[in-house]
Amino acid sequence: MHVADNTFLVTGAASGLGSAVARRLIDKGAKVVLCDLSEDVEGLSTSLGGSALACRGDITSAAQMTAIFERAAVFAGEAGLAGVVHCAGVVSVGKLLDRDGNPTNLDAYAKTIDINLVGTFNVMRLAAAAMAGRAPGEEGERGVIINTASIAAFDGQVGQCAYSASKAGVVGMSLPAARELSRYGIRVMAIAPGVFETPMMAQIPSEAAQALAASIPFPKRLGRADEFALLAEQIITNPMLNGEVIRLDGGIRMQ
Template identity: 75%
Template structure:
């Protein structure tokens, strides 16, 4: 599959990994529908020009994601939705038992699972249904789904029970989804980023961010959103990438 002249839905597209992916795909000649809950998604779509559309959407809502999929199909001018790069998600940190001996909040755990895991499933199911209607291209391919996992799925730290579990679920869905959707010509991949320069990272103290950057074997820095976007573009272009999770982390292993 080529990016040029194809249309892609990007979630979490107002900033960070999603915004960088949208920029790269438009630069490569693609069309994009940017989906996010943030008001900033509309301004980003305006900056990208006529090849982009913005839509406010909650990844846990069937109706709102269906509207985003429909918008992408409309933007495609008859070619159909070619791919999804699903970047929307939240980071959560909470110990099972805090310093005062109080148990973790169950509602906060559920929220993380709903957004990161159930939201991923919701986007996949609706996008796949749309892609299955596309005309088959080379090798019978009709579409590609790229989800965002995390190295926390493998190297979860203290306080990351909810986040690690949600991202491990994204990892675990990749192969069975790829196997199931193969009959429709739809590939499923996941990227597991390490520590990246995103708005989520800005929420932690500078000293902690610097320590994380120093712990990356090489290069000794935080990842740049465009490096994620480049990998997403390469996955789109390479039909043999399917059913796999790619760590994008500079070799870091969290302690």
């Protein structure tokens, strides 16, 4: 699939990984629907010009996301939506027991699962429906869905039960979804980023960030958002990438 002259929807587009993906796709000649809860998505859309359409919405809401995909269909025109890069999500930290031995709040766990896993499923099901009716390309391809997992799905640390479980669920959906949607010519992939320079990472102390960077075999630095965007572009353009999760982490293995 070519990036140029196609339309893609990017969630979590107002900042971080999603913003980098949106900018890269537009630089390569695509139109992009920018989906985010934050009002910052409006400013980003303005800066990117007529190739971008801002849509504010909650990825866990069936009604809101259905409306956004309907707007995306109009924006894409007759060619239809070619792909979705789903970057929206939250990072959560919470131990099973607090210092006094009390159990953690169940609602906090459920919220993380709802946003990171149920939200991903919601976007994926609507993306599949939007792309299934597109005219196929030369090899029968109609679209591509790229979800965002995390190395925490494999190397979860203390306090990451909710986050690791939510991202492990994203990993677990990749292959069965790819198998199911193969009949429509829709590929499904996931990227599992390591430690990246994003607004979420900026919330932790600088010493902790430096320690994480030092633990990466090579390169010994935090990942850059555009490196994530580059991989998303490569997945879009390489038809043999399907049903797989790619770690993008510089070789780090968390402990």
